[in-house]
Amino acid sequence: MAYTEEDVLRTLPGVRPVLEQVAHKWTILILTFLCEEPKRFNALKRRLDGITQKALTDALRRLERNGLVERRVIASSPVAVEYAITPLGRGLQEPFLLLYDWAVEHQSDLATAQARFDRRAEGRPG
Template sequence: MPKTQDTVIVEAVATRPILEQIANKWSVLILTVVCSEPARFNAIKRRLEGITHKALTEALRRLERNGLVSRRVITSSPIAVEYSLTALGHSLREPFSALYAWAVQHQGEVQTAQVAFDQHKLANYKD
């Protein structure tokens, strides 16, 4: 039986908490860093300009809690922690690649729309 518009909306709303977890400011970028190979905390931090220690820690914990990355303690001297994608995390590669390709393809259009909106808003709200 085909889904009704109401069913689709209910399902979309139900996925919101998950989407908020994986599509926030840093998660997609962190997943991109550990996509091809495991990485240590400081290596991830160096690759993500502007992320704070606290923000990276919180994002990695959230990704680990959601089953997208795994954390492995390396008992060397000094002790290190390495993060890698889980099978569930790897399953995001295709949708993220599609989203990235869309963003690259339409970046100019989005920027043009933003400029047009800002100019229209500025022209209509002058006192």
């Protein structure tokens, strides 16, 4: 669906916070991993190389608040917490896969463009 500039400006106040949540640094990876199956906190942390415990906790709370992830406490010893994607969150699976496919297809194009930009910024021929 194509949007006119007027459509975008009219809907921006409501859409902008949604896009900011979905485009947050770890959101796409967390939701992609949860699409496979529910996961415990530490399993997610291991999959997300480089994420801190605080960043993962904050991201999961944000996703839970937005209805994209649900949290379930598992009565075990010790008590465990498992996260699962909700039907609302699963609706993002197809767009995320399309975005991922685009990134795979164009990663070298982006690297080439970045190198060309950096050479010009340093005053070298592009």
